[in-house]
Amino acid sequence: MRHRPRSLCKILPIGQPLRPPPATVNTLSLAFGEAWAMIARADPKLLEIVALSLRVSLSAVVVATLLALPFGAALAVARFRGRDALVVVLNALLGLPAVVVGLAVYLLLSRAGPLGALGILFTPAAMVIAQAVLIFPLIAALARQSVADAWREYAEQLHSLGAGPLASAFALLHDLRFSLVTIVLAAFGRAIAEVGAVMIVGGNIDGFTRVMTTAIALETSKGDLPLALGLGLVLLAIVLALNVGAHLMKERAQRHHG
């Protein structure tokens, strides 16, 4: 070691007199103030944005779940050539950037694109599609893993009961329903938290396609950091409330019939 890390002292203010707190501290407390004020006065603009966020993301979760759970389960129990490759691809898609999904859906739905005739670009419907595409791999890949694990355990039993692959897949999905709730919640979290896709296909139109995340991005670009962070805190509170609700429901149901 020829070089001693002398510069560290420069980076960390070791032994330096205390400076006034940096502006970020101020911004943070301001953000909490903003968040609280917005909630306390039930800001109509905020309620509208929150309602649209929930509507879009819940719709996307419903659509994606209905398609992805059977798909994941089928992939777990079916045997066909190329299945392993498909599983690998599906798992890789978990890393799909939201902005790429947004761009792809944009090009599909654009008037100049193959589905342009629908005329749904820059509408909530387009946002639902983009988010559904985004979370489909998440639900399908995780459901496939859960079902595959259970399948290894119960395959013989299900065979002996004379259940075909399709019936087995649905029996396992039903059996795993409690852990699938967690997967669906994770998917909802990804959907409502993403900004890249809805910004592109929704256009962040005031009062029409503006959701929590695009509103946060907008306020950040206006330099109103406390308001942006305040909206972020509200978003966090909503997601937390939904998770608590789902958890309680799951606990109760599990206690009723283990």
Next chain:
Amino acid sequence: MALNRRAFAALAALALACAPALPLGAQDKSIVVASTTSTEQSGLFGHILPMFTRKTGIAVKVVALGTGQALDVGRRGDADVVFVHDRPAEEKFVAEGYGVDRRDVMYNDFVLVGPKSDPAKAAGKDITAGLKAIAAAKAPFVSRADKSGTHAAELRYFKQAGVDPVAEGKGTWYRETGSGMGPALNTASSMNAYILADRGTWLSFRNRGELRIVVEGDKRMFNPYGVILVNPAKHAHVKQAEARAFMDWLVSAEGQAAIASYKIGGEQLFFPEAKG
């Protein structure tokens, strides 16, 4: 089966709640306007659009992008009207047949913003002299670099100043962020760098830090906005009647007065320019 029934009820409730989100975009009277971040983020649209909607019942949905991207959205037929500020690009858009009936609407101006201490001594009333000083001092300069109208103007001024910022300063003092006006201002504010901004966004920008205006009032920094109808001959779905109503209103005495009446902190942001 308690869970199943409850889950089913929850799903049904959800489906009902979601239903309004699903009808496929069939809104009665509305148009989509592809515009720039400067008009949206300065708050101008929030001020004038409600007046237009009250009068005509036509809702205006604004998608705010950089000028280059807004024109591209128009080119693809995803908007009915484009409302942007880059005259050469607008004329090209019309010449290529993507738009028709271009009209001058208003103008505002660009300002060169920089650190209060002005380390490059760029302050004054001459934009080319200011940019030359920045290049000579190799003082940090943040560029939008996103093909927006502001980016196009910045490159034009650098050219007039005889400076090639990309060749001379890329990776050192000339920092291309590839972002909108607001994010670029946030970057400049945290780097204490110089940046070219439109006055509207600057006036409504809150996170200024140590920045102030260093050059303003140069005639070349005049920034005209034009409105163009997306060519219905190319894109049959363009809502021509509603779009024309919007364009007519913008250049009418009433629309022009609405634009002139928008102020931030007592300062007028946009100046009417329509002829007749």
